Amino acid sequence: MIILDIYISKGGYVVKKSVIISVGTEHLHGEITDTNGVYASADLHKLGVEVIRRIVVGDNEEELIKALKNNGDVDLLVILGGLGPTRDDMTKSTVADYFSKKLVRSEKAYQNMKRYCSSRNISPNETIEEQSLVPEGSIVFENIYGTACGFAFEENGTIIALFPGPRNEFKYTFDGFVHYLEKELKIKEILFDKKIYFYGIGEYTIAKGLDDIVSKFGYSHIATYVHPGEVELRISLECKDEQEFEERVSPILEVIKSRFDEYIGGYDDKTAVNTLGEMLKKEGHTISVAESVTGGKVAGEIISVPGSSTYFKGGLIVYTDEVKKDILKVDASILSDYGAVSAECAKEMALRVRELFHTPVGLSTTGYAGPDGGTPENPIGTVYIAVNINEMVSVKKYAFPGDRNTVRERASKTAIFEVIRALKNWCNYSDMK
Numbered sequence: 001m002i003i004l005d006i007y008i009s010k011g012g013y014v015v016k017k018s019v020i021i022s023v024g025t026e027h028l029h030g031e032i033t034d035t036n037g038v039y040a041s042a043d044l045h046k047l048g049v050e051v052i053r054r055i056v057v058g059d060n061e062e063e064l065i066k067a068l069k070n071n072g073d074v075d076l077l078v079i080l081g082g083l084g085p086t087r088d089d090m091t092k093s094t095v096a097d098y099f100s101k102k103l104v105r106s107e108k109a110y111q112n113m114k115r116y117c118s119s120r121n122i123s124p125n126e127t128i129e130e131q132s133l134v135p136e137g138s139i140v141f142e143n144i145y146g147t148a149c150g151f152a153f154e155e156n157g158t159i160i161a162l163f164p165g166p167r168n169e170f171k172y173t174f175d176g177f178v179h180y181l182e183k184e185l186k187i188k189e190i191l192f193d194k195k196i197y198f199y200g201i202g203e204y205t206i207a208k209g210l211d212d213i214v215s216k217f218g219y220s221h222i223a224t225y226v227h228p229g230e231v232e233l234r235i236s237l238e239c240k241d242e243q244e245f246e247e248r249v250s251p252i253l254e255v256i257k258s259r260f261d262e263y264i265g266g267y268d269d270k271t272a273v274n275t276l277g278e279m280l281k282k283e284g285h286t287i288s289v290a291e292s293v294t295g296g297k298v299a300g301e302i303i304s305v306p307g308s309s310t311y312f313k314g315g316l317i318v319y320t321d322e323v324k325k326d327i328l329k330v331d332a333s334i335l336s337d338y339g340a341v342s343a344e345c346a347k348e349m350a351l352r353v354r355e356l357f358h359t360p361v362g363l364s365t366t367g368y369a370g371p372d373g374g375t376p377e378n379p380i381g382t383v384y385i386a387v388n389i390n391e392m393v394s395v396k397k398y399a400f401p402g403d404r405n406t407v408r409e410r411a412s413k414t415a416i417f418e419v420i421r422a423l424k425n426w427c428n429y430s431d432m433k
Helices: 003-009 035-046 061-070 091-098 107-119 126-132 167-184 203-209 211-217 242-263 272-283 297-303 321-326 332-338 343-357 404-427
Strands: 017-023 050-057 076-080 103-105 133-135 139-141 150-155 158-163 190-198 222-227 230-239 264-267 287-291 312-317 361-367 382-389 392-399
Touching: 017 035, 017 061, 035 050, 035 076, 035 167, 035 190, 050 061, 061 091, 091 103, 091 133, 091 158, 103 107, 107 126, 107 139, 126 133, 133 150, 139 167, 150 167, 158 167, 190 242, 203 211, 203 222, 203 230, 203 242, 211 222, 211 242, 230 242, 242 264, 264 272, 264 404, 272 297, 272 404, 287 297, 287 343, 297 312, 297 404, 312 343, 321 332, 332 343, 343 361, 343 382, 343 392, 361 404, 382 404, 392 404
Parallel strands: 017 050, 017 076, 076 158, 287 312, 287 361
Antiparallel strands: 103 133, 139 150, 150 158, 190 230, 190 264, 222 230, 361 382, 382 392
8 A cells, every 4th residue: 555545545535725837948038938837727726735835946856855944834736847768857756855755656647658758669678667667656647648657645645646748648647647636635625716807897896796795705815807808707706515615605696697797798708709709699699890990800709619600790900090991881971070980980991880780789999009099088098989780879989998909909808798788687587607
């Protein structure tokens, strides 16, 4: 019986706090992003394991030892990368030496290596065979995509778990480890999340309006996260199953909806653009867009959803006055009397694009993204968004902060939400979940 199994059999283990150490000089050089660390954090979060630190070190033995020394006060230490057969892959030997663990051949890791090499017609050499060595007492997690398995062992109350760095190898071995934690460590409660996406409203206003709920449940359970053009509210609760979570989260959701329903554009894995697609399909509507300031970003958002061809007819980027007049057929008098950045022009654009594409829904954007342009009445960051649904028209004026790209990003997401808001108000759509 291996060490970790013995430890578990003596009464189990509570895994609450963890640290993730990602090894690889390529991270520090900015060549790649530590997506494995993000993936590991998300999976541990779902299990109710708090990741208190994430650290990146290069392929350097001294730096890794420093990280090990400074992060041993946790229940779980996850180390990613540096398990390969090359000279700079020193993670396994460094960790084994630091914890005074002898490297021994694991039959499971050895058979894994042999299967992989056989499937690739590779003749194992001494270096490759060393991939089957793991610290004594380790549990091994199979890797069907490479020769280096993941493994974990226990030392002084801390589980130390190591995984290979290549993306598919990491995911496969780490998923095996997560399954092990769920099954063998008998985790009784899992952390469930409910995400709500708000548009056209600021984080401060949401937080202020939910002070009483946040005070009751705490910031660790209810928190807001700001993205360009979007505020995400996340409710996190530890529950034994999804049914218990739904029972506990439903009353909170009802309070939030009663206060902010007009700003809600999506839930969980469905942001505003997903919600828009569902609503258009339900109503049997199609949509077209005429974009100036957003320059195609709105259309790009819409067609990012699989199956969007069933409700998105097309769009135009009408950036100059000439194109607005000649292609979109915006009345020249509107441009001369009110200007391209105006409520009147946005309204006309939404109507004309509807007519051009023969869609029930037309959407338009016009504004000043900067750094040039703007007027005292319409400074940089001003964006007009118009929605026309079967001749019913809504025009909103927004003042978006930020640089050029941020203004365009905010405007794109807000424009999509304005269609959702119009559909809610004019089509009696109320079953968004």
